[in-house]
Structures are given as C-alpha cells and as structure tokens.
Amino acid sequence: xxxxxxxxxxxxxxxRGSTGMQLNHADPMGVGYExxxxxKKAWATAGADVSGLQDDIGKALGKLDDGQAGLGDTxxxxxxxxxxxxxxxxxxxxxxVNGRCAALGGLLxxxxxxxxxxxxxxxxxxxxxxxxYKDTEAVGGQAxxx
Numbered sequence: 001x002x003x004x005x006x007x008x009x010x011x012x013x014x015x016r017g018s019t020g021m022q023l024n025h026a027d028p029m030g031v032g033y034e035x036x037x038x039x040k041k042a043w044a045t046a047g048a049d050v051s052g053l054q055d056d057i058g059k060a061l062g063k064l065d066d067g068q069a070g071l072g073d074t075x076x077x078x079x080x081x082x083x084x085x086x087x088x089x090x091x092x093x094x095x096x097v098n099g100r101c102a103a104l105g106g107l108l109x110x111x112x113x114x115x116x117x118x119x120x121x122x123x124x125x126x127x128x129x130x131x132x133y134k135d136t137e138a139v140g141g142q143a144x145x146x
Contacts, residue, residue, distance in 0.1 A: 003123055043112020051105030057098040064091060100133040 068087045074080040107125050 003126060040112045044109055047105045047107070047109030047112060049105075050101050050108060053101045053105075054098050057094055057101065061091065061094050061098070064094065096133055100129065103129045103132070 071080060071084060074084045107129065111122055
C-alpha cells in the first residue's frame with residue numbers, strides 16, 4: 001500500500017469520527033495490548049524477500065546482455081539502432097529496479113531490527129528512496145482528464 005493511500009485512509013477514518021479504538025489511549029494492561037506487537041521476524045522476512053529480488057533481476061540482466069551479444073555496428077540499420085536504444089533503456093531501468101530493491105529491502109530489515117523507529121522516520125527514508133529511484137514517465141501519450 002502506498003504511503004499516500006495510507007494517509008488518505010487515516011484521514012477518511014478521522015473524518016468519519018470513528019472512536020472505536022484509540023491506540024494513544026490504550027490501557028497497557030488491557031486485554032488487547034499483547035496483540036499490538038510488531039514481529040521482528042516479519043520485518044526481516046519482508047526485507048530479505050525484497051532484497052532477494054536482486055538475484056532474479058541480476059539473472060534477467062545477464063540474459064538481456066546475452067541476447068544483445070553479437071549485434072555489432074548499428075550504423076545504417078534503423079531496426080538495429082532501435083534495438084540498441086531499447087536494450088540500453090531496459091538495462092538502465094532494470095539496474096535502477098535492482099538498486100531500489102536493495103535500498104527498500106535494507107530499510108525493511110533495519111526497521112525490523114529496531115522497532116523503536118517512528119513512522120515519521122520510516123516515511124522520511126521511504127521518501128528518500130523514492131526520490132532516488134523515480135519511475136520513468138509513461139510513453140504512448142498522456143491520459144486526459146484521468
């Protein structure tokens with residue numbers, strides 16, 4: 001779930017005036033307190049899984065390189081030049097996805113190790129990662145009115 005969507009959901013709940021449960025007023029000795037624990041193993045597993053995507057991306061990059069081998073000089077052949085341009089674009093994109101997986105996986109693992117990290121600190125780190133790995137703009141025209 002994107003951070004913006006989470007913030008919207010929280011704002012919607014606040015607008016409805018729901019007071020069924022307020023975590024900032026929970027009784028530490030109350031019945032439900034034990035269920036509000038975060039699981040370090042879940043954080044570590046999520047981080048390892050995201051970081052583990054790097055292996056598959058690395059294999060895909062290797063296959064991409066293998067498929068491009070032998071293309072040779074693209075001068076005078078527009079389809080070969082277009083293939084080279086597409087190859088360069090995908091290699092760069094996949095490399096950025098690989099880096100993003102490393103950064104996000106590391107953040108999830110670190111967050112799990114120290115559960116005292118605030119939501120604000122995690123969001124700040126997610127924003128930093130997002131800024132460093134901006135997605136490419138959509139191609140094929142822009143949607144109007146959407």
